[in-house]
Amino acid sequence: MEQFLQQLASGLANGAIYACVALALVMIYVSTDHINFAQGEMAMFSTYISWQLMTWGLSFWVAFVLAVLISFALGVLIERVILRPLHNAPVLSVVVVFIGLLAICNSMAGAIWSYLIKEFPSPFPKSSFGIAGLIGPHQLGVVLVTLIVLSLLFVFFRFTPLGLAMRAAAQNPQMARLVGVRVDWMLALGWGLAAAVGAVAGIMVAHIVYLDPNMMGGILLYAFASALVGGIGNPGGAVIGGFIVGVLENMVAFAGNQIEKVTGIYIIGNGEKLTVALIIVIFVLTVRPAGLFGRVVVKRV
Amino acid sequence: MPSLLEVKALKAYYGQTQALYDVGFDLAEGGITTLLGANGAGKTTTLRAICNMVRTEGAVRFAGKDVTGKPTEEIVRQRIAHVPEGRGTFTTLTVDENLRIAAYTRKDKGEIAAERDRVFSYFPRLKERVQQQAGTLSGGEQQMLAIARALMLKPRLMLLDEPSFGLAPLVVVEIFRILHRINEEEGVSILLVEQNAALALELATQAYVLETGRVVMSGPSAVVKNDENVRKSYLGY
Numbered sequence: 001m002e003q004f005l006q007q008l009a010s011g012l013a014n015g016a017i018y019a020c021v022a023l024a025l026v027m028i029y030v031s032t033d034h035i036n037f038a039q040g041e042m043a044m045f046s047t048y049i050s051w052q053l054m055t056w057g058l059s060f061w062v063a064f065v066l067a068v069l070i071s072f073a074l075g076v077l078i079e080r081v082i083l084r085p086l087h088n089a090p091v092l093s094v095v096v097v098f099i100g101l102l103a104i105c106n107s108m109a110g111a112i113w114s115y116l117i118k119e120f121p122s123p124f125p126k127s128s129f130g131i132a133g134l135i136g137p138h139q140l141g142v143v144l145v146t147l148i149v150l151s152l153l154f155v156f157f158r159f160t161p162l163g164l165a166m167r168a169a170a171q172n173p174q175m176a177r178l179v180g181v182r183v184d185w186m187l188a189l190g191w192g193l194a195a196a197v198g199a200v201a202g203i204m205v206a207h208i209v210y211l212d213p214n215m216m217g218g219i220l221l222y223a224f225a226s227a228l229v230g231g232i233g234n235p236g237g238a239v240i241g242g243f244i245v246g247v248l249e250n251m252v253a254f255a256g257n258q259i260e261k262v263t264g265i266y267i268i269g270n271g272e273k274l275t276v277a278l279i280i281v282i283f284v285l286t287v288r289p290a291g292l293f294g295r296v297v298v299k300r301v
Numbered sequence: 302m303p304s305l306l307e308v309k310a311l312k313a314y315y316g317q318t319q320a321l322y323d324v325g326f327d328l329a330e331g332g333i334t335t336l337l338g339a340n341g342a343g344k345t346t347t348l349r350a351i352c353n354m355v356r357t358e359g360a361v362r363f364a365g366k367d368v369t370g371k372p373t374e375e376i377v378r379q380r381i382a383h384v385p386e387g388r389g390t391f392t393t394l395t396v397d398e399n400l401r402i403a404a405y406t407r408k409d410k411g412e413i414a415a416e417r418d419r420v421f422s423y424f425p426r427l428k429e430r431v432q433q434q435a436g437t438l439s440g441g442e443q444q445m446l447a448i449a450r451a452l453m454l455k456p457r458l459m460l461l462d463e464p465s466f467g468l469a470p471l472v473v474v475e476i477f478r479i480l481h482r483i484n485e486e487e488g489v490s491i492l493l494v495e496q497n498a499a500l501a502l503e504l505a506t507q508a509y510v511l512e513t514g515r516v517v518m519s520g521p522s523a524v525v526k527n528d529e530n531v532r533k534s535y536l537g538y
Contacts, residue, residue, distance in 0.1 A: 161401070161402075164394075164401060167398075168394065168402045171392070171394065175389050175390075177372075177373040178377055182374050183374065
C-alpha cells in the first residue's frame, strides 16, 4: 500500500511537469494551429539560463524568476523575429522551422554549457514533514509550484482584459482585429507565456532528470501524449491529461512489479512504462479521437 | 452636413481577382446609408475594404483623417464598429465576455458599465443570457449580440453586413427597429449592406447601387426606391 502511494505521489509530481509542457504546447496550438516541436528544447535552454544565473551567485528563487522572465522575452522575440514572416506560410514550412529551432536550442546549449550532465539543486528543504515517507519534499514542491503557476495562468486568462483579448485572438483572429485587438502581439505574448511555463517545468524537473541538453526529449513526448489525451485544443484538458499520463506511467510500472513479485514472471517494468503509457494513449485516442476533454470540431469544407 | 466617411476610387483584390473597380461614396454624419446590389456586386468587399481586411487601393477618409492602408485594428480604434456577415461574435466566449472584449480598446473604463446597461436596454434578452456561451444563442440572439458588441465600442460609425441574414421575419423587424433607435438616440451613423432591399431602403436615407464592383446609381432612398431598374431588379415589382 505504501509503495502504491509512493508511486502515486511521484506520478503526480511527474504529471505536474507534463502538465506544464502540455499547456505550453496547447497555448501555441490554439492560437496558431501549430505544434511547437521546439517547446521542450526551449525549456531546456531556460533551465540552463537559471543554472548559469545560480553559478553567478544568485539564489535559486531569484534565478528561477529571472530565468522565467528571460524565457518570456525570448519567446516573444522568437515569435516576432522568426515566426512573424511565416504567418501565411504552409504548415510544412512552419514544421521545418520548429525542427530547426529544436536543433538550434540543443546545439547552442551544448556549445555554451557542454554536453556534460550537470547536477541541478532542489530549492526545497531536505527535512520532510507529515506525509514524509510517501512523497519527497522535492516532489511535493514541484506539485505546489506548478499548481501555483497554473492557477495564476487560469486567473490571467479568465479575469484580466489582456487574457480575454488573448483568448479572443485565439478563437477568431479576424473578429478580434475588428474589436481592436492587436492580434499579432497577442500571438507573441502567447509564445512568451508558453516559453515561461516551459521554463518553470524545466527548472522544476532538472533536479530529477539532471541537467543536460537532451533532458527534455522524453518529457516532450509525454507532454504531447498529455495534450492529446486531454484534447489538444483544451488548456484545462491538457493539464489534467498531464497528471493522468504521469500517474498512469507509474501505475503501469508498479503493476508490473507487483505481478513479477507475485508470479515471478516479468512482464513490464520501469523500462517499458513509456511504451505502455503510449499504447494506452493511442487506445484513448482511438475511442475518443478528440481527447477526453476535447470537443469534436466540425469543419465545413 | 460634413461627411463622416469618404470613399474614393476604391479598388479591392482577393489574390489576383479584382472585386472592386471604382467605388466611391460619402456618408453624412448621423446618416444611414445603404449599399444595394446582387450577389457578388462587391457590397461585403466594400465594407471589408474600409477596414482594410482585403488588399485595397484608393482612399478612405474617416472623420477627416486618412485611414487608407492602416491595420484593421487601428482603423476600428477610430470607433468604427464592423459587424461582419454571419454574426460577428466569439462563439466560445460568454455573452458577458463578448461585451467586455468589445470595450477592450476604450480609454474611458468608467463609462463601460453604463454603456452595458444602455445596451441591455436595447437588447433585454441578452441580459438574461449574460453568462451563456455565445455559440449557444439562437441566430437572432447572436445577431443582437453582434450589434450589442458593436455598440460597446461607442462607435461613430457602424458597418453592418446583412444583419437580416438567416433570421425569421419578426426578428428582422425587431432588429431593424433597434437599428433605427440606435441611429436616432445615439447618433451613430450606419452603413448598411442588405439583401432585403425593401427593408434597407426604408431604414436608410441614402442608397448606392453596386454592380460588379462599381457604383452604378446613387441618391436619396426615396428616389432610388422609385427607380424602375431598382424596382425590377431588387424590389421585385
